[in-house]
Amino acid sequence: MATTRTTTNTLPASSSILLLLLLSASSVLADDPYRFFTWNVTYGDIWPMGVKQQGILINSQFPGPQIEAVTNDNVIINVFNSLPEPFLISWNGIQQRRSSWQDGVYGTNCPIPPGRNFTYVMQFKDQIGSFFYFPSLAFHKAAGAFGGIRVLSRPMIPVPFPPPAGDFTLLIGDWYKANHSSLRYMLDSGRDLPFPDGVLINGRGLSGNAFTVDQGRTYRFRICNVGLTTSLNIRFQGHTMKLVEVEGSHTLQNTYSSLDVHLAQCYSVLVTADQQPLDYYIVVSTRFTSKVLSTTAILHYSNSAGRPAGGPPGGPTIQIDWSFNQARSIRWNLTASGPRPNPQGSYHYGLVNTTRTIRLASSAPVINGKQRYAVNSVSFIPADTPLKVADFYKISGVFSLGSIPDSPTFGGGYLQTSVMAANFRDYVEIVFENYENTMQSWHIDGYSFWIVGMDGGQWSSASRKNYNLRDAVARCTVQVYPKSWSAIYMPLDNVGMWNVRSENWARQYLGQQFYLRVYSPANSWRDENPIPRNALLCGRAAGRRTRPL
Template sequence: MEKLRFGLVLMVLCLSTSLVKGGDPTVTFEWKVTYGTISPLGVPQQVILINDKFPGPVINGTSNNNIVVNVFNQLDEPFLFTWNGIQQRKNSWQEGTLGTNCPIPPGGNFTYHFQVKDQIGTFFYYPTTALHRAAGGYGGLSVHSRALIPIPFDINPADEFFVLVSDWYTKSHTQLRKFLDSGRSMGRPDGVIINGKGGNGDGKDEPMFSMTPGKTYRYRFCNAGNKDSINVRIQGHTMKLVEIEGSHVVQNMYDSLDIHLGQCVSVLVTADKDPKDYLLVASTRFTKEPHTATSIIRYTNGKGPASPELPKAPIGWAWSLNQFRSFRWNLTASAARPNPQGSYHYGQINITRTIKLVNTAGTVDGKLRYAFNGISHVNPTTPIKLAEYYGVEDKVFKYDLMKDEYEPPAGKAEEKITLAPNVVKVIYRNYVEIIFENHEKSVQSFHLAGYSFFAVAIEPGKWTPEKRKNYNLLDAVSRNTIQVYPNSWAAIMTTLDNAGLWNLRSNSLERQYLGQQLYFSALSPKRDLKDEYNMPDNDVLCGIIKDMPLPKPYSV
């Protein structure tokens, strides 16, 4: 019996370590995902909790750490997490979208294994199934520099605080889903919350953060919301921007920062004001009636409440565009590796393919749908990644239904929208230019999984090849999300050097659910472990491949 038990333990350890790089430290978590009743906006409602917490636990890691998260799904629906901004080299198996993974069934569990390889920065995780993100289930994920890599700060922060801001609905995620499934919109959110709470600025809440006079602190902000851009600011204090989504940036000072859907930044704040309470303020942007939430920052020897007068948010999206233009990559700082970030001369690489994505909307059978270039994505019952691995693509989806160039119909003509899995085949390691063109009156935000890209331009109007002369080809920030202002375009550039299947999606929950997403399939020319890992032994199987024999695994 003892020999059998030892053999089982050894086998489990081997399976676990086979999916992560040996020699680097492993950080392990065990999460139970449940429902609970709390009142983020003063109204009791059902919220998704992780280990009885909302937001969920912060994952604190260091560059090259192996992250192991054992998830027990105790909801009544299938469930998945995604790790927003973590590149997961060669490992889209852990991406946690319905195109890459079968969801964890109710009562089941799945263990995610991934490595934060050569990454630093501020990120977050959230659910990708149904409309679960509207019910919570999200949390922060920070990756620190290794000890041998110098941090480009004048002073080491005394502490750091994760600040997850989000617009919020008091309606349940099931009710919101019924709206969308019936052809209606989700409507406007009901308020804003900061770390799961919706302070109203009266100064009567318990302090959320504490600072010692004279010391400097790092605040990591992420917009984990559903629909709106959010502006953050701190009464009486300026913020020194030091990092955006994994890149050290030129350290400019800001009174406030616009954080668009899915985006993360980190700032340094020094406690150099009169010792009392101050309010951290978060409010929605580009909405007719902005929602605002506050949380209290208390000086440890503070005497006196915060002023009831809140610092005002900026007005208009032109201000936000100018702020974007002020963001610059810090070319003198080290990255997660001991070499300067600026050694990657992205502006000197020849573009091999240009893909222009126009975000479009229309109706199919009388129901609202969103699309890229007229294709509204539908998740097949067999995940795309599994269909590719098992060689049954032709039974599940078709590649390249979407054209690289697209022009929506002029005037009030009804746009034709096709419902289908939207899978774009790309050549592994090609250097591509992606244009996002927004013909609508609202600000949009998009995320590319599996890669960092260079956000080289945002401008009003329509994109043309002549616009390339306005690109920032020297110090554009390397990041993973990009906003696009009304009737404007944005350009990004990236090398598709991460083999696998990777999701490009709208960060708007409504748009994402109703089809505004696609998958890039960057297939390795040969089944080689140097390019991509094998399917994990613990992967959940579903659809037509569930009972099929395993394919021949990749080899070195």
């Protein structure tokens, strides 16, 4: 067994024995180092906007503790659920190679019951970059339990910029003063959420954070939008940002005065403290909203002579073309190494013929008198058994393949446990089509994909003429502007049951999601890990036994 590099807290003896069995039996974890974490999830009082709320804490922290690892590290997280209700954590952008069993969404995992624990056994295989984790059930995301994930490059792999003097994580997002249970009740009652009450940076409101820098030195800021409903813009008063990474891809190092960060997206920027020794505002504000919400943090020079000069700088508000142009300027750095010592551009994604085109259109139907949201007219409803579990045990009647069409029907919305069938090693084109006046953001678990095109109006086959088939950035979340479309190319190289979802969390909760079943007939451990020995079983699978690893 490889040497443990990092240990957080102490595992109970029974958990340690179980982990040793899991790790010694698993062929996937190989000989790479291990990082152990023990998390206790509880309710607790929080005051992010000066109003007492019931928050979800991890080890008494809000936001939760940060995960820091290195490419190929094995990350072992033992999660104890001390809430009075089921709980799951998912890992936004961590690809779970060959193991959707660790994905942490209800379509793949049984929830952790109250008073029980579950140990996630993951390898950050061939990944670098900035990501985050979040709670995936019961609208818990509106209560906290989110945190940052940093995956650093191995020491022998060159990084396309000098080591920064410091590395900061900024978890930004809109926020409600109401408890998550009240928000969930609104949605369950068939109503949409109201406009958010504010914006947070690392769980705090106005000027609640300060980041200390030394004059003349350069710092890395990892910025993730962990909010519920709103795209955000960030800017540093008097400073520019050099973009260097998005969700695991090194980018061309363009310089921006402000940067749009859409729901569930993460960016890494370099900021050089090259101004007079003062304090400066870091401003985050909502985008594409009639009312603009904003909050600030402080960039504090260690030799600061005083408070910021002037007020916080303004930023873009509803300008869509400005954001379109910025999005198109974000390109892959083809001369940089990724997690392995080969250039990122060595995989010529634009020269591979796609085998299938999937068009996904969002809609907002009213079904049975209640507000719902849909993909290709299908509004997802959870089954009584996680889909991955039902698929493994061949339990009929839980879902059916082909229960969501490949193209929009533009018909009335209906309820269905929607699963799309797909074949391992296919190479697909997916077009997200937005016929609404809302800003949208889409995520696919288990995958990174190339954003080859986006534009206003309706997509057609002629739109392919303007695709970027050379240096489109690879990431796991794509924005879709109002009355617009975004297109991606994605190799189906990860067997499993994977969640495709809106990152507007009210829309996701009310059905704007489905599952992509990527299937290999070989049924080989080389393609997909076996069911974990510690897998929780529920629904129609309750009482069954997992097979040995």
